[in-house]
Amino acid sequence: IRYKTPIGPLRLDLGYQLNPPDQDFFGPFRFYFSIGQAF
Numbered sequence: 809i810r811y812k813t814p815i816g817p818l819r820l821d822l823g824y825q826l827n828p829p830d831q832d833f834f835g836p837f838r839f840y841f842s843i844g845q846a847f
Contacts, residue, residue, distance in 0.1 A: 816844045
């Protein structure tokens with residue numbers, strides 16, 4: 809999900825691990841949040 813704001817773009821990504829470790833606290837999903845643009 810991407811959203812343009814006056815301070816810059818906001819981005820939220822969701823990832824899924826195909827082979828997660830057995831002792832993973834968060835499970836197979838990961839959330840990533842970023843502010844600004846990639847170079």
